[in-house]
Amino acid sequence: MSTDETQARGRSATLSDVAKAAGVSIATASKALNGRDQVRAETRDRVLRAAERLAFSPNALAKGLLAGRTGTVGLLTSDLEGRFSIPILMGAEDAFGAGKVSVFLCDARGDAIREQHHVQALLSRRVDGLIVVGSSTDARSSLGRDLPVPVVYVYGPSEDPEDLSIVTDNVDAGRQAVEHLVATGRQRIAHITGDASYAAAKDRAAGVTAALADLGLPLVGDRVMFGSWNEAWGRGATRLLLERAPEVDAIVAGSDQIARGVLDALHELGREIPRDIAVIGFDNWAILATNSRPQLTSVDLRLEELGRLAAQRLFEAMDGDVRHGVESLQSRVVTRGTTTPSN
Amino acid sequence: MSTDETQARGRSATLSDVAKAAGVSIATASKALNGRDQVRAETRDRVLRAAERLAFSPNALAKGLLAGRTGTVGLLTSDLEGRFSIPILMGAEDAFGAGKVSVFLCDARGDAIREQHHVQALLSRRVDGLIVVGSSTDARSSLGRDLPVPVVYVYGPSEDPEDLSIVTDNVDAGRQAVEHLVATGRQRIAHITGDASYAAAKDRAAGVTAALADLGLPLVGDRVMFGSWNEAWGRGATRLLLERAPEVDAIVAGSDQIARGVLDALHELGREIPRDIAVIGFDNWAILATNSRPQLTSVDLRLEELGRLAAQRLFEAMDGDVRHGVESLQSRVVTRGTTTPSN
DNA sequence: TTGTATGCGTTATCAG
């Protein structure tokens, strides 16, 4: 498609190339291309055609230099697996609207030095704002108050209450899990979850126990079973649980991974799901939840919505409307076969 | 940390601010900060201190505008789950070396229009090169030959042989799976894999059958069992297989997901792994492979290495050393409990 | 309606 008339290999056409080709001045070309109304229709046409012909693409660097804004936002993550970051990224992109803003994703891999480095790289490229995705729901250290652009923390909040953080309400998520189980007819509920040192484990457990207390129901097994965030713990804990409290008719698993282990052990022990016992997880991680047998009911943390809201708040902050503190989003139960008979 | 002397909220310090603060000219400040040796040590110190004090961060836009290079590379993906892209991104970042180049990740979500849009956004931001990650190992349409920057295709090759593509050799991967099983004492091997319309399925199957033929071994079950890329198919196919060919002592599963289904069915059928039957998957996806029981042996496609090589080739192309065609990387078996007794 | 000139922040070239 590129004719001999276009740029030499590697250099793209500039506004002045277009102006020359159209036989007008740079200023006129600029006006024509930007839809300014101080230009004759015929002239505009000529410029547009020339731009088309030369495959002209305005240099965003020059534009940004002039405007002070680059239409670029940095998304800083420490989430190696991309488990959280990708949905959040997608939500943010949606909110910014195609074409207006591009998102620059950097993975710090849990390394503070690498993170600092990426912040520098992003700032030097003059991003208009920063979204920081925590690697867990635990509070993380702030990037600081003296950054030249607004920052929004997502998933895991900043330790500094002066910063703005957008998180999922994990206590409520725990409540919702219980309420769903009760609504589908369960009364003898146990809770197997991950490492107690994680806020996600503690918060969801708090929600579970609070909801049970409100409903006047016991926590089967007497206490929350904290352990590790993997299938092996789900399996082991389930065996333990069924020995100690065979009457259990529902298990709240602290994550979909743990839930997979729970399901595995239940199959092995000959329990039929959901007839004998129901299971619900957290995260609604498709690859795990939709491949289990039966498919796994799970509390969706609405990561995309988190990203969308973060982008919106960032936009507002860039316009001077700065907020502080922690903003919580409610999660949502996605019902599948492990809690309701119809798969 | 920011004193009153620094910029008004939002505006970051410029080189001229630093120069003024240090009592020198802009030119001298620039030289001092860039380690040019035409500046007195004492002067350099003064400039450096001023820059430090003002939290000066050079404007990469201005730099890029002048230099024609931005130290930025676009990574275009269609991999919603981040399954392939994140490791490839990490490999590329490693190869580029911290600080020199930043990577801009965009997710086209399998939408051609969105992809075109992202390409435009990246080009207008004057990235120095583009890495395109395919959504499968099937060949994908080329971005075209008339782009102003070099492009490297990764994971899935470009349809245009004039482009440079870096891929994993899936035929060889299939061979390696068989060779590993045979090396660990198996002789009666079957192959359960995904959708036959995928190159990944076809290529790995070709490698499996070729390796078996070379070794004079039969393909148990008589033919490759093509199906879907999920656990349910792994379970169903395994039941079918054990009915038709109970003598099977090893299964090559076309992906880790399928392998999980295979393991599940084998447990249910009372087969002990790996004593009675061995299983090997592809992808070495940690979340699946390390959480199965026993842990899953899998063929690692070396995605990070793919990213690293892509970055290197892109660098070379940016320096004018342009290559064409498809470059293949060998995969590597990661041995775990499903093929060897010691878990 | 069109063109000229200025400046965004930086580096490089050339005078002093």
Add this chain to the structure above:
DNA sequence: CTGATAACGCATACAA
């Protein structure tokens, strides 16, 4: 050794 000054590509106030 240091300091003016000219680019880089674009948008805009202002002059014609």
